[in-house]
Amino acid sequence: MSTPPLPPIRDVIQRHGLAASKALGQNFLLDEQLLARIAALPGDLAGAQVLEVGPGPGGLTRALLRAGARVTAIEMDRRCLPALAELGESFPGQLTVIEGDALKLDHNALMNAEPFHVLSNLPYNVGTALFVRWLSGEAWPPLWQSLTLMFQREVADRIAAGAGEDAYGRLAVLAQWRSEARLAMKVHRSAFTPPPKVMSAIVHVTPAAMPEGVSARMLERLTEAAFGQRRKMLRQSLKGVPGALEALSRIGIDETRRAETVSVAEFVALARALGAARAEP
Known part of the structure; x- marks a missing residue:
């Protein structure tokens, strides 16, 4: 051309x-x-x-x-x-x-x-x-x-x-x-x-394909909380997100870890678990 x-x-x-x-x-x-x-x-x-x-x-x-x-x-x-x-x-x-x-x-x-x-x-x-x-x-x-x-x-x-x-x-x-x-x-x-x-x-x-059962807003809220206090353990940084600590336990993520060690796939799994728990009657 x-x-x-x-x-x-x-x-x-x-x-x-x-x-x-x-x-x-x-x-x-x-x-x-x-x-x-x-x-x-x-x-x-x-x-x-x-x-x-x-x-x-x-x-x-x-x-x-x-x-x-x-x-x-x-x-x-x-x-x-x-x-x-x-x-x-x-x-x-x-x-x-x-x-x-x-x-x-x-x-x-x-x-x-x-x-x-x-x-x-x-x-x-x-x-x-x-x-x-x-x-x-x-x-x-x-x-x-x-x-x-x-x-x-x-x-x-x-x-x-x-x-x-x-x-x-x-x-x-x-x-x-x-x-x-x-x-x-x-x-x-x-x-x-x-x-x-x-x-x-x-x-x-x-x-890429969007993972099923995951809310973008939920993931954004989790990462905002987790990385907002990135030097603190998850049990501290996520305690303000209702149900997050229970979801961590349910999917086997140690609550003493820090956000910087949590992979993208693990954040997705956490958001999915939290969304599923909130959808339960």
Whole structure:
């Protein structure tokens, strides 16, 4: 597929005076080969719907458009809108730009309730909140078919960690109990303008089968309580969740363990047992 020639991203930034905003958590990616590699992570995007949050000057956006995607981009920095409008003119009918706050918008409605992929160099100050939102809720499978997201490296590690690892916590359980999550690519701080103080990484997540008999809300409540006091034994951290200690005993999880040692599968089993107990007459 032939694509129109475009000026270097650095030139676009300079021409539009787009200094990255620290308040908005912006760090721009300029390496077009790296951006193309990121856009390729979900597989063939030709004709696919893609949601992008915080496109900024449109570096990743142009890689997605070149891949043939139909992109809906949410941008709250109106300084970036003229640059994105120019990009849209180069790819007629492929780019829709929404000015607004991604945390306040209904993403499924924006995508016309059709399946979509999410690819984004997420603004650091909203990345985790958006990620938890995409993973939450009882409805499953979700409309999103994959999440390909840039995070600070420490957050990416928390998403992909296994039980017993230092980074393992609530975010790992939420990401892995009904999804496949992996650290797909490390990104050096020097790839950004301006360079952030920390390293970054790309996380790739795809939906998996939802375990039967498990409420998402119950699992979220258990992990919130357990990891809210992660250094305490389960008998202490979960005592505020009615029936949790009895459920631990029923499925054979030692109440003297700490949350960081409890696997995703064990949290799922605990949520199932607690839900079953509450459903009993």
